[in-house]
Amino acid sequence: MYYVNPNIKKLYRTSYSESRKNYLRLDMNENPEGLPTPFFEKVMNSITPEYVATYPEMASLIGRLAGYLHCEPTNICLTNGSDDAIRLLFEVFGEPGKKVVSVSPSFEMYAVYINMYGMLHSPVPYNEKFEVSLDDILATVDSDTGIVVLLNPNSPVGASWTEMEVRAVIEKARENNAVVVIDEAYYYFNPTTFLHVVNEYDNVMVFRTFSKMLSIAGCRVGFIISNDQLISEIKKACSTYPVNCFAIRFAEMLLEDTKIIDDLIEIEKHGRDYLLSQLEQYNYKYHFNYGNYVLIKSNKKPKEIFEALKQRNILIKTYHAPILSDWIRVTTGSIDTMRIFWEQFKEVDQVNDVICT
């Protein structure tokens, strides 16, 4: 019998086989509407058969990103979405048998790669108030630790981190020869960033993506920002063409037209403000932390809400983790989208308009 990598052999992966195509998708934090049509058409019209037939070239996007982020091209590695960034993190810096410290719950793909690369997970749990203690994190980082992951802000729970907290974690990791990832997938919804620290320490990476606010999840483009030394190691393990020509063109033209980015921020903010005001008005318990998603404590069980909304062509997210088992997570989008959600949600959760208003 042929050899199979033992970590992969024992790995269990779930897959979503059902299409989300005909639903209003409020389950995975994409922008439900997508880019404004005039901008979208401008990008599409710039693309020729010859461009699509040619192996993608990343230099111009990397140059533009470096200008936008005020860093050098050598500080950037483009990836096939954040998923690819996470894989590269483990491939390059994941020492088998060492620990990965992260808050829990958090983005599920980290746990998949922890297992795939033979590492061990040391999760630091949130309490029932969705708080996590810095001291708990610092106490968990020790000489067995290889990687520390901070999501800023964390999804689905947890506020963003302060400068003091992040520096304390980086320094503790550094003392223990561990690298630190600050995953800023939800940057723009929460414009605090730790980009400025990547050149101050030798062990820090920031991950960003064009999938969330920037509305091109289908394109698959993310990037890692770090010091030259870390980036040069990552690039050695990277595919020759991690990012396709459409992702490159869309990303370049988004960075060229920052008015589009400002508009996207405004559209989501209006929709989210509307949803939060409705939740307040109807006395819902909710938890919001600067991402394009809100946790809501529904009257009915989350699974029932999920099924009833699905019947009405709306997808939301529910959880198995005990701390989240009473909550649904809803992606926020434009005010029109949030109105559709709210009207349907009110009905399925049987909110009584007369009593509540």
Added chain:
Amino acid sequence: MYYVNPNIKKLYRTSYSESRKNYLRLDMNENPEGLPTPFFEKVMNSITPEYVATYPEMASLIGRLAGYLHCEPTNICLTNGSDDAIRLLFEVFGEPGKKVVSVSPSFEMYAVYINMYGMLHSPVPYNEKFEVSLDDILATVDSDTGIVVLLNPNSPVGASWTEMEVRAVIEKARENNAVVVIDEAYYYFNPTTFLHVVNEYDNVMVFRTFSKMLSIAGCRVGFIISNDQLISEIKKACSTYPVNCFAIRFAEMLLEDTKIIDDLIEIEKHGRDYLLSQLEQYNYKYHFNYGNYVLIKSNKKPKEIFEALKQRNILIKTYHAPILSDWIRVTTGSIDTMRIFWEQFKEVDQVNDVICT
């Protein structure tokens, strides 16, 4: 100091920083012209902002590919180009310290991944007539062998393999618990395939790509075809979204419209026939093996031809390997493209029209 995977730490990767944008690209075996405009526009017009904002769904393309290839969807894993397929091969089936047997010279990325995954290369060399002996390959496959790679046809040299040869290699590999990859990147230019053997043996994979004949190298889409068991192991190691939404839509619509594929085959064939007839007429030594590329023995040194053609905005490929150091490789395309190449090549290689015609 933080840990770096020792195989990656010592890896040397080259990168092409110069843009190929303003050249006639006959160096990397893409289709120099790209897809016919009416088809291209039909695909582009079917794509909406909402589609691009959504995480890609692969099921419909996999279903369509299964129909096209007469296999089951469970026999297919989509990849971010063939590069990703090669990486997955090593990630899943690459036992560190074991040997990889392949002919030499061959596609360079295999050697990169051999080093990245801590394997050893056992190359089986071509002789000066561009022949390689089956017996040499069989003798090299032994109990230390983990992976055998056959390119069918091989690039840049070597004809395609016969059924007898391929079965002999598979059986020898199987006796030694090794897996076999048949890389059919140049299928369509050489419509012999070993797809039919993947369900006959437990240790065989076929790799295909949409980058060459199918003219969407910029999109990044390849795929692995194998038995259910091998595919299910590969899928466990695969990214959640390896392939982007544009690649999916282009690939789906290409498979729907096989007239386009037939036209692409015809266009390339006419161009190639023209080039070969010119080479014959001018008494050039050339070597052609059913791919969209021809090896030509130029009068001047390959490096000189490369530089002179580059001055005229044409890119071709040259080699360091001694067996290829006297040859240039030229990608074939439409007759118009081949005429442009030929006129310039004749001038830079100083062919004398009066003497030769």
